[in-house]
Amino acid sequence: MNPYPVDPYWMVALKALLVVVGLLIAFAFMTLIERRLLARFQVRMGPNRVGPSGLLQPVADAIKSIFKEDLVVERADKVLFVLAPLIGVVFALLAFGVIPFGPPGSFFGYQPWVLNLDLGLLYLFAVSEMAIYGIFLAGWASGSKYSLLGSLRSSASLISYELGLGIALLSPVLLVGSLNLNDIVNWQKENGWLVLYAFPAFLLYAIAALAEAARTPFDLPEAEQELVGGYHTEYSSIKWALFQMTEYIHFITASALIPTLFLGGWTMPFLEVPYLWMFLKIAFFLFLFIWIRATWFRLRYDQLLRLGWGFLFPVALVWFLVTALVVALDLPRSYLLYLSLAAFLVLLGAILYSPKSARKAPKGLSKGGGA
Amino acid sequence: MSPLEALALLALLFTGVLVVTLKNAIHAALALIGNFLILAGIYVALEARFLGFIQIIAYAGAIVVLFLFVIMLLYAAQGEVGFDPLARSRPLALLLSLGVALVLLSGLWGLNLAFTQDLKGGLPQALGPLLYGDWLGVLLAVGFLLMVATVVAVALVQPTRPLDALSPEERKEEKEVVR
Numbered sequence: 001m002n003p004y005p006v007d008p009y010w011m012v013a014l015k016a017l018l019v020v021v022g023l024l025i026a027f028a029f030m031t032l033i034e035r036r037l038l039a040r041f042q043v044r045m046g047p048n049r050v051g052p053s054g055l056l057q058p059v060a061d062a063i064k065s066i067f068k069e070d071l072v073v074e075r076a077d078k079v080l081f082v083l084a085p086l087i088g089v090v091f092a093l094l095a096f097g098v099i100p101f102g103p104p105g106s107f108f109g110y111q112p113w114v115l116n117l118d119l120g121l122l123y124l125f126a127v128s129e130m131a132i133y134g135i136f137l138a139g140w141a142s143g144s145k146y147s148l149l150g151s152l153r154s155s156a157s158l159i160s161y162e163l164g165l166g167i168a169l170l171s172p173v174l175l176v177g178s179l180n181l182n183d184i185v186n187w188q189k190e191n192g193w194l195v196l197y198a199f200p201a202f203l204l205y206a207i208a209a210l211a212e213a214a215r216t217p218f219d220l221p222e223a224e225q226e227l228v229g230g231y232h233t234e235y236s237s238i239k240w241a242l243f244q245m246t247e248y249i250h251f252i253t254a255s256a257l258i259p260t261l262f263l264g265g266w267t268m269p270f271l272e273v274p275y276l277w278m279f280l281k282i283a284f285f286l287f288l289f290i291w292i293r294a295t296w297f298r299l300r301y302d303q304l305l306r307l308g309w310g311f312l313f314p315v316a317l318v319w320f321l322v323t324a325l326v327v328a329l330d331l332p333r334s335y336l337l338y339l340s341l342a343a344f345l346v347l348l349g350a351i352l353y354s355p356k357s358a359r360k361a362p363k364g365l366s367k368g369g370g371a
Numbered sequence: 372m373s374p375l376e377a378l379a380l381l382a383l384l385f386t387g388v389l390v391v392t393l394k395n396a397i398h399a400a401l402a403l404i405g406n407f408l409i410l411a412g413i414y415v416a417l418e419a420r421f422l423g424f425i426q427i428i429a430y431a432g433a434i435v436v437l438f439l440f441v442i443m444l445l446y447a448a449q450g451e452v453g454f455d456p457l458a459r460s461r462p463l464a465l466l467l468s469l470g471v472a473l474v475l476l477s478g479l480w481g482l483n484l485a486f487t488q489d490l491k492g493g494l495p496q497a498l499g500p501l502l503y504g505d506w507l508g509v510l511l512a513v514g515f516l517l518m519v520a521t522v523v524a525v526a527l528v529q530p531t532r533p534l535d536a537l538s539p540e541e542r543k544e545e546k547e548v549v550r
Contacts, residue, residue: 077397080397119421119424119494119495122421125424129428130431132436133404137397140439140443152440155439155440155443156440159433159437159440177496
């Protein structure tokens with residue numbers, strides 16, 4: 001059933017360790033990169049004092065957050081208060097292992113992935129859903145109203161975007177006929193990138209991935225202007241740092257998954273180097289998401305719910321039905337290429353058209369902003 | 372029964388008992404998540420991998436998130452569910468649960484557990500034709516039942532008159548009730 005070569009267990013353990021260490025280092029430097037980029041967007045300097053041009057800032061931050069006083073609030077549920085950040089980090093780290101970074105045997109003769117599951121996509125879903133409990137329990141266990149509001153928001157948004165996210169991924173799965181991430185990448189190598197066949201699904205998945213990583217247009221659980229710090233209001237020192245870590249790991253994983261599922265993964269039509277393109281694509285999406293954070297406003301709570309149920313879910317469903325029709329009737333797959341192009345043109349039209357209509361009727365903003 | 376199977380069985384029973392006995396509703400919901408995760412592990416060990424992952428995604432993920440959402444909205448401040456409305460009925464509950472167990476066990480009696488189809492490790496590629504072929508009628512019936520339940524639930528929480536048919540004062544009250 002699973003045609004890919006399997007590594008010995010010691011090698012799998014070593015690669016798992018490598019992924020964890022790599023993600024932790026990436027997290028530390030992403031905080032610096034994000035702060036420097038945001039500063040640049042806002043025409044200021046950003047952190048530039050620690051080390052050469054601020055490069056040692058993450059180290060200073062780490063030392064500070066470890067040695068600060070670690071408070072446990074009086075009204076907190078003591079066990080869950082400590083457990084919540086750990087749940088968050090563990091499930092965030094678990095997701096990254098299934099993403100392939102190159103063809104079989106390209107990691108010093110071993111495989112460039114940690115896990116190769118037949119149900120890789122379902123595994124990702126399961127892990128990312130469980131990761132919500134970190135945020136969720138933290139908000140409740142703090143025994144504070146702001147924290148509780150943050151966690152209620154996170155659960156309500158999970159329910160609203162998860163359905164759209166899942167159904168958006170069904171159309172590429174139908175085309176490929178497999179849930180294995182390696183199969184999906186190889187199919188794209190042979191037939192062309194899935195974004196060409198399923199542009200609406202790509203768009204919906206990118207939006208929902210922002211919501212899943214709680215990035216800016218959807219960072220309601222920790223909206224600092226409204227909720228102090230959201231779910232981590234009562235957390236300090238290393239536990240707070242663990243929440244930051246969780247958030248950035250989700251962010252990095254999301255930016256690795258979008259290219260894997262829709263943009264050919266590690267493959268490229270020209271100049272095929274196993275790791276290079278994957279890292280470039282991840283970097284591109286990380287930059288794009290920071291750019292969005294610097295430019296875009298945060299959606300209101302009810303706007304997110306309306307976007308989830310009123311835009312993501314129906315559009316994902318319609319596109320899934322279209323793909324299912326093409327696959328079931330065994331029509332040529334190139335029909336989907338034209339339909340994707342049409343969807344892209346509709347999106348372009350909506351972007352060019354919406355500012356005028358939004359000024360007349362401010363209530364329509366949420367839909368226009370979503371499209 | 373191998374030691375690992377025994378361990379899984381004990382963990383299942385233990386978390387199940389915790390769900391019923393814990394006073395704090397949030398802790399009980401967490402025990403329920405633990406129970407579902409162990410069950411998913413058992414499914415995967417029995418080569419029903421698709422079912423195992425669906426168990427995590429649908430039950431341990433979405434449904435318990437809904438449970439927790441409702442619990443947090445209702446008992447936000449304390450989390451303790453409080454008084455036990457059926458304090459004297461423990462023997463009755465024991466009797467009932469034993470009866471249910473007996474009914475389930477009697478269903479297993481004489482069941483021929485010989486697999487006639489190769490399910491290839493329970494992957495969707497093998498399950499799909501079976502589910503949407505031989506068992507299509509059952510699947511549609513279950514789906515229809517669920518849909519009816521959803522429609523009824525939505526109909527029950529509807530306000531008596533549509534919001535825009537009310538006068539401004541009434542609308543204010545109605546909105547407060549809905550919230």
